[in-house]
Amino acid sequence: MKMSNTRPAIAMIELIFALVIMGIVLMSAPMLISTASQSTSVALQQEGINEAASRVSMIMTYPWDEADTNDSCIPPVLHVTNGDDELDMNASSSRRTGVPLQTNSRTFVCGGRNDFNASVIGSEGGDPDDIDDFTDTSLVVDLSGSGGTDYIEQNTVSIATAIDYKTDEADYASETIGYTPATAAATTNIKGIDVNLTSTSGVTELSKTIVLHAFSCNIGGREFEHKVIP
Numbered sequence: 001m002k003m004s005n006t007r008p009a010i011a012m013i014e015l016i017f018a019l020v021i022m023g024i025v026l027m028s029a030p031m032l033i034s035t036a037s038q039s040t041s042v043a044l045q046q047e048g049i050n051e052a053a054s055r056v057s058m059i060m061t062y063p064w065d066e067a068d069t070n071d072s073c074i075p076p077v078l079h080v081t082n083g084d085d086e087l088d089m090n091a092s093s094s095r096r097t098g099v100p101l102q103t104n105s106r107t108f109v110c111g112g113r114n115d116f117n118a119s120v121i122g123s124e125g126g127d128p129d130d131i132d133d134f135t136d137t138s139l140v141v142d143l144s145g146s147g148g149t150d151y152i153e154q155n156t157v158s159i160a161t162a163i164d165y166k167t168d169e170a171d172y173a174s175e176t177i178g179y180t181p182a183t184a185a186a187t188t189n190i191k192g193i194d195v196n197l198t199s200t201s202g203v204t205e206l207s208k209t210i211v212l213h214a215f216s217c218n219i220g221g222r223e224f225e226h227k228v229i230p
Contacts, residue, residue, distance in 0.1 A: 048157050049210060051141050052197045055159055056214045059193055063130045064216055067116045075221030076110040078118040082165075082186035083218075086172045089114065105222040118187040118218060121163055131191055131216060135163035156201040166190040166215060181215065189218040 068075035077096065079089070089108045090097050099106045108114040123133045138160040166181040168189045181192060197210040 045208070045210075048141065048197050048199070049212075051157070052159050052195045052210065052212050055161065056193060056195050056212055059131055059134050059161070060214060060216060062128065062133075064191065064218055066119050066124055066130045066132065068221065069129050070110055073110040074105050074107075076114070076116055077106060077108045077220040078116050078218055079108070080118045080187040080189055080218065082167075082184055083189045084169050084172065087168070087189050087218075106220050108220075120187065121165065121191075131193070132163055134161045134193075137161050156199055158196075158198050158200070160196045160198070162194045162196070164192055164194075166192045191216050191218075 063069050063075060065078055067078050077089070087096055089095070093099070093101055094109045094114050095101070095103075095107050108116070110116060119132065121132050121135055123135065128134060138158055141157040141159060165184040165186065165188045167184045168179075170177045170179050181190065183192070193214040193216065195212045195214075197212070199207060201207075
């Protein structure tokens with residue numbers, strides 16, 4: 001009896017299909033790498049924006065002015081030199097026109113005095129205690145996570161902060177107020193906060209300047225209503 005020894009082999013059609021699939025994969029590789037790189041850049045940009053937004057939120061938690069840091073009373077509304085006169089103090093109530101007399105907040109009075117003036121923009125030194133103290137400050141953000149040297153954005157992202165007064169002229173008695181902020185030369189009732197996010201990594205996708213704008217107003221502090229239990 002004659003026996004044949006045969007082994008399974010790859011058919012020519014199967015080999016052709018395998019080569020075609022491998023060719024498609026190799027042709028797609030550059031596009032996949034480019035897409036992954038762009039996704040990384042977008043993620044880094046978003047992380048940098050989150051860092052800048054966090055800084056804006058942190059600055060907004062501070063008192064509006066150095067004159068508002070008196071812990072002995074509710075922060076008062078401050079007098080300004082170049083604000084809209086509709087927001088000036090009503091002499092008979094020590095408040096702005098329209099603020100109820102029953103409220104203990106939104107008043108120009110602090111400790112029996114009503115002559116507190118807004119200060120010029122600038123840091124008073126020491127630890128920050130009001131918004132002005134963050135003007136002309138910058139910090140470098142490391143987006144490399146663990147600090148690895150092979151990461152695109154290692155100590156190349158800078159966040160710079162600028163604070164200035166903004167014009168506050170408007171028809172506040174009107175139902176519709178049109179307002180376009182512009183830098184003011186003297187103290188007003190609005191302070192602008194500009195946070196600039198820049199990158200020096202040299203990567204084209206990251207070579208953008210992103211600016212976040214915010215503002216804070218001279219409205220004094222407020223006292224929350226509370227109940228005293230005898």
